[in-house]
Amino acid sequence: MDTSTTTYKTSDRPRIAISMGDPAGIGAEVILKALADQQLGAACQVTVVGNKQVLLDTYERLRQSSYCPLNSYIHPDELEILEVEVVREMVGAVKQGTGNAASGAMSFAYLETAIARTVVGDFHGIVTAPIAKSAWKAAGYDYPGQTELLAEKAGVERFGMLFVARSPHTGWTLRALLATTHIPLRQVSETLTPQLLTHKLDLLVKCLQQDFGVEQPRIAIAGLNPHSGEQGQLGREEVDWLNSWLETERQNRPNLQLEGLLPPDTMWVKPGMAWYGKGAGTSWEQGAGGKRSRGAEEQLPTTNYQLSTTNYHPADAYLALYHDQGLIPVKLMAFDRAVNTSIGLPFIRTSPDHGTAFDIAGKGIADSTSMKAAIQLATELVHHRSQLTVIS
């Protein structure tokens, strides 16, 4: 959505809750900075869920920082704030840059409150500022991340973690779904099953169709092992079951284009080119089924890879089999602007792709681009799902 050209009727503006995240991290800072963008604030009705005192303390630190011009952040008095009373007395125990039991209890209560109010219909969607999983653990909450709490409270068993980013160079949209998320690397192989991958594919296809208007998506799927196993020489999962799973999916879903199993390293070459516009000379055009801009075929990039001219355009989405297989390339391309989007929930949830950044908390140097993108995408997705009226 281009917020500079779209205006919504006030009553129709999506109502978005922003949970403040870990108060020892950069959550409050990126919220105050993101909401200083008046066009963004005008596109939706934001309620910040947390403690006003944390926002006031953050505002004061930004005011004293030489990095931040006065108009680059908003005063908490200008925000609608839902005060989470149950943790208000813990504010004094927060130490900037160090997550602890108090900061974990606070960020957990913020998210719980935001979810409870969304489930009863007060908000269309939630944008979550980052939490520290270790601080949740210190506070006694044993969840791998915010996604699992959201799913549990929403009563869904099947959900997914999708990263979405629009290229500032070409306008192309990168979408990457993680088949597994916050588990140790040594558990990845045993966690992946044909059923799990089929469920992830179901969620991804539904999301591409309903939320992004891609009716017949082209989806690229990575193998697990180096070179997708090299016929079993470098790992057996591909030959033992991944290849046959994919073949079955192709037969069951004739309207989709399922590419794979792609070597997990080279799978990211085409999205990298689409992101940076390298070689194409013109902007990449993305659409249902992956249209390509005219002339792109004649302007193939100079590269050592022999890319087929009939198969050069990037996919509508990429399925990575584990966390770092997907997030290393996503963060290399788009760390400043990717959005973590939960799919499969009955409401919208987005989040910046970064974490609590304890190393820079309180310094005033945090970049709010990813938080802005998360608010913008949440607004756009609410409109997609609910068909709220756009008046210009």
Ligand SMILES: NC(=O)C1=CN([C@@H]2O[C@H](COP(=O)(O)OP(=O)(O)OC[C@H]3O[C@@H](n4cnc5c(N)ncnc54)[C@H](O)[C@@H]3O)[C@@H](O)[C@H]2O)C=CC1
């Ligand atoms: N959505 C969420 O709630 C997420 C939470 N986390 C949590 O955050 C904590 C720290 O995780 P890390 O892996 O260190 O990742 P991180 O994203 O917090 O930090 C990685 C590096 O990027 C920098 N950075 C992060 N965000 C930035 C921003 N907006 N502007 C400028 N620099 C920024 C940091 O200063 C640091 O050098 C962990 O507890 C993790 O669980 C991590 C990712 C997402």
Ligand SMILES: NCC(=O)COP(=O)(O)O
């Ligand atoms: N690496 C992504 C991440 O940590 C976000 O997890 P979640 O808290 O949104 O579940």
